[in-house]
Amino acid sequence: MSVNSRILRTTPERVWDVLADGWLYPLWVVGASRVRDVDDSFPAKGSQIYHSVGVWPALIDDSTEVLDVDPYQHIRLRARGWPIGEAEVVIELGPSGAFTEVVIREDAVAGPGTLIPEPLKGLSLKWRNTETLRRLAYIAENRSAS
Numbered sequence: 001m002s003v004n005s006r007i008l009r010t011t012p013e014r015v016w017d018v019l020a021d022g023w024l025y026p027l028w029v030v031g032a033s034r035v036r037d038v039d040d041s042f043p044a045k046g047s048q049i050y051h052s053v054g055v056w057p058a059l060i061d062d063s064t065e066v067l068d069v070d071p072y073q074h075i076r077l078r079a080r081g082w083p084i085g086e087a088e089v090v091i092e093l094g095p096s097g098a099f100t101e102v103v104i105r106e107d108a109v110a111g112p113g114t115l116i117p118e119p120l121k122g123l124s125l126k127w128r129n130t131e132t133l134r135r136l137a138y139i140a141e142n143r144s145a146s
Contacts, residue, residue, distance in 0.1 A: 001107040002125030006133040008140050012093045012100045015140045016072045019091060022049040025064075028135035030128045031081075033059055043069050053081045060084070078109075085111020102136065104129045 008015055018024055022038035031053050039047040047066050052059040060081050067088070068076040074092040090105040106125050108114045116124075 001105060002122045002129060003103065003105050004126060004129040004133055005101055005103040006137060007096050008100045008102055008137045010100060010141045011098075012072050012095065014143070015093055015100050015102060015136070018136060018140045018143065019043070019075060020071070024139065025049055025051060028132060028139055030132045030135070036061065042066065043071075043075055045069055053084075082111065085109075085113040087113065100140075102133060104133060 018028065020043050022042045023035055026032040026034050033052045033054060033056065035049055035051050037050040039049075041047040042049060043066050045066050045068060048063045050061070050063045052061050054060050060083075062080040062082055064077050064079045066075060067078050068074075072093060074090060077089045077091075079087045079089055086109050087106055088109045090103075092103040092105075094101045094103070106129060108116070
């Protein structure tokens with residue numbers, strides 16, 4: 001399991017606006033190349049984002065499903081990218097003074113990723129999610145209010 005956190009210099013509402021827009025995922029999720037479709041009910045429980053991961057021309061089409069959601073508090077996702085496998089990702093938002101602390105917890109839950117030794121898996125996820133949080137901060141802190 002990898003755990004990353006970052007203080008974003010904006011409100012939980014502005015961070016949630018980014019998280020709740022499935023079409024924005026390839027802008028901030030490292031590895032997501034494009035979104036092909038988003039369920040109209042996203043980010044409701046059971047809704048999905050249909051995405052591609054990788055680098056063209058070696059793209060893998062798959063999906064990410066919302067397992068649990070508490071708007072402005074957290075979202076729990078099942079990210080798929082077969083044949084690489086599946087990961088469970090929890091993104092939590094919490095107040096930090098006038099700003100927002102965002103915590104990402106991620107672990108491989110199915111497929112070859114579960115066979116990678118924990119220290120190596122944890123390190124690679126930590127690097128990836130450090131950049132993911134950096135990208136999320138750029139968008140949430142600088143995007144015009146909706």
